[in-house]
Every structure is written in C-alpha cells, then in structure tokens.
Amino acid sequence: MMEWLSHAIMPLTIAYIxxxxxxxxxxxxxxxLDGAKDGMKTVAEIFPTLLGLMTAVGVLxxxxxxxxxxxxxxxxxxxxxxxxxxxxxTLVRMVSNSAAIGLVLxxxxxxxxxxxxxxxxxxxxxxxxxxxxxxxxxxxxxxxxKTRYVLPGALLATAAGVAASIWLTSGLS
Amino acid sequence: MILIGVIWGxxxxxxxxxxxxxxxxxxxxxxxxxxxxxxxxxxxxxLKVGERAGLIDWLSGKLGPLLDFLFPGLGRTHPAxxxxxxxxxxxxxxxxxxxxPAGLEAMKAMAEDCEPQAxxxxxxxxxxxxxxxxxxxSLQLIPxxxxxxxxxxxxxAPTAVLGPALAATACSTLAAVVFCKVMELWTMRRRRAGx
Numbered sequence: 001m002m003e004w005l006s007h008a009i010m011p012l013t014i015a016y017i018x019x020x021x022x023x024x025x026x027x028x029x030x031x032x033l034d035g036a037k038d039g040m041k042t043v044a045e046i047f048p049t050l051l052g053l054m055t056a057v058g059v060l061x062x063x064x065x066x067x068x069x070x071x072x073x074x075x076x077x078x079x080x081x082x083x084x085x086x087x088x089x090t091l092v093r094m095v096s097n098s099a100a101i102g103l104v105l106x107x108x109x110x111x112x113x114x115x116x117x118x119x120x121x122x123x124x125x126x127x128x129x130x131x132x133x134x135x136x137x138x139x140x141x142x143x144x145x146k147t148r149y150v151l152p153g154a155l156l157a158t159a160a161g162v163a164a165s166i167w168l169t170s171g172l173s
Numbered sequence: 174m175i176l177i178g179v180i181w182g183x184x185x186x187x188x189x190x191x192x193x194x195x196x197x198x199x200x201x202x203x204x205x206x207x208x209x210x211x212x213x214x215x216x217x218x219x220l221k222v223g224e225r226a227g228l229i230d231w232l233s234g235k236l237g238p239l240l241d242f243l244f245p246g247l248g249r250t251h252p253a254x255x256x257x258x259x260x261x262x263x264x265x266x267x268x269x270x271x272x273x274p275a276g277l278e279a280m281k282a283m284a285e286d287c288e289p290q291a292x293x294x295x296x297x298x299x300x301x302x303x304x305x306x307x308x309x310x311s312l313q314l315i316p317x318x319x320x321x322x323x324x325x326x327x328x329x330a331p332t333a334v335l336g337p338a339l340a341a342t343a344c345s346t347l348a349a350v351v352f353c354k355v356m357e358l359w360t361m362r363r364r365r366a367g368x
Contacts, residue, residue, distance in 0.1 A: 031224075047206050050209075058201070065177055125316065126319050161345035164344035
C-alpha cells in the first residue's frame, strides 16, 4: 500500500490538476505552455548560480578537503555519538543530494539497509536538505547578498534532524 | 570554497584531480541544468493550469491560518502567499521538483517588497528567511526515494524508516520554526530600540 502510494502520488497529482483544469473549462494546453515558458526562463536565470556552486563543490570534493574535514570531525562527532561513517554523509548532504545518496548507498552495500547505520542514514536523508544548494538557488534567483540568519537557522534545523535521526533509530535494528 | 579546494589540492599534490573536478562538475551542471529545464518547465506548466483553474487560490485559502502564523509580514492579499502555499504542499507530498518553481516565484514576490527600501543592499526580509529555512528543514512526509533505495538494496522492511523519518522531520521543522520566530522577535525588538 505504502509502496503503491509513493509511486502513485506524482501521476495522481498531475492528473488531479489537469482534470481540475478541464472541468473548470480552461484551455488547459495553452495554460500549460505559458507556465512552461516561465519555467524555462527561471532555469536560464539560475543556471549561472548553479554552475558556480556546483563547480566550487566539485573542486572541494576533488581536492580531498571534504574527506579530510570528515576525518577531523570524527573525534568530536564521537563525543556527540555520531557514528563515524555518518560524518561524511552529513557533510555532503548539505551540498549535494546525489553525492549524499551515493554515500548512503555505500553504507547500504557495506552494512545493509536494515543495519543500525543503514536505518539512521535513511532517516537522516529524509529529514535534511541540501542547505547550500537551496540557499544559493533561492537567493541567487533574486540577487540577495545578505542572507542574515538563514545559514545559522538552516544549520540548526539540519542539526536537529541529525540528532533526531540518530536518537530515534538507536535500538531500532 | 574554490580557494580552499585549490590550496588544499596544492598542499596534497592532488591538483590534477582538482582540474578534473572542475571539468567534471561543469559537465555535471549542464546535465543537471538540462534535467532541471525539462522537469521545471513541465511542473511550471502544470502549476499554471492549476493556478488559472483556481485550484491554487483554494489551496492558499486553506493554508491561510498557517501562513498568517509563519509569515506575519505578508498580508492576506500578498502575491507571495499563493506560491508559498504551493511550495509547502508540494514539499509535504515529496514533489521536490514542483516545489522549486513555486518557491522561486514566492522569492521573487517577496523580493519586490524589499525594492522600495533602497540601500538595504539586497538583504533578505524576515519572510524570506523564514521561507528558506522552512524549506531547508525538510517538510517531506514520505521519503519516497529512500524507501525505493532501501528495497533496491534488499531491505527486509523498506518502510521501517517511515515512523522515525516522520518524527525526525517534525523535529527539524519544529527547530526551524522556533528559530525563525525567535529571530523575528529579536529583530523587531532591536529595530524598536534603534529608533
């Protein structure tokens, strides 16, 4: 049931919106085209921001800095009861979704998805977001430079998510 | 970030992989941009259909009290309210790709408020901060893709994470809301003290 629902939610939402449009007698395809044009414009606007950010992250990862940072943080993370393999996941999660998924799949392969680590990693991925990616896309699109308290707030929310996922899955496996 | 990367690469003699990193991520960005172009355009189209059919007005009406609480700076008729409502609902349903276009639209509408106060030098408003932090705190109820990955890797109970994920998401979102409210109060008090 759950699996079916998770696969069905996207098509159902689309069908619902389009069906609603038909029933209220709108020229649905015409409306769709107008929206799609706006969408293309938006992507063109955020692309340079995206390029800059992705390249910077790529450089940081390729230089091995993130791995080193993960290594340094392992000891303080231990004090907070964060398992060592989750440190890089948490770090990478904040900059790139696909890279973080890659790391989590490594954990699944190595420890199994039903292991303590596998469970914690799954929950961690579900309750956190790509902090830096979001900030640069959203603020980049409207040319905001002073982000004020967004970063501390975002990091706090992420920390709360990480803490909750470790605490909630302890003793679950 | 680029500077840290290059300096670190020089120190560790991994500059060749840094070069490769630049080229690879530039290439990846184009691939991501193309995906984004397709999916975003499609969702913007679908959302426009919903908007013109009045579905989105209905939705933002339903979410009215919640929006009043989260964004006291945005009045009932503010143009950002509708895209914010869409963004929140799309996030909750896990339609991330539908949430982004609505989110960007909401940002644009909120940024227009900032224009009159020239000299603010592109500073984010309280509403913008709240909105972004809320987005980052993750609102998704069902972690669809994680469940899919788990079953792909032979989990005996792929959906076992549903409960904890829901609770953890609630924790991070709660932390985000409390933080935003505290900051809002704090900036208000400071502004009053300044005048």
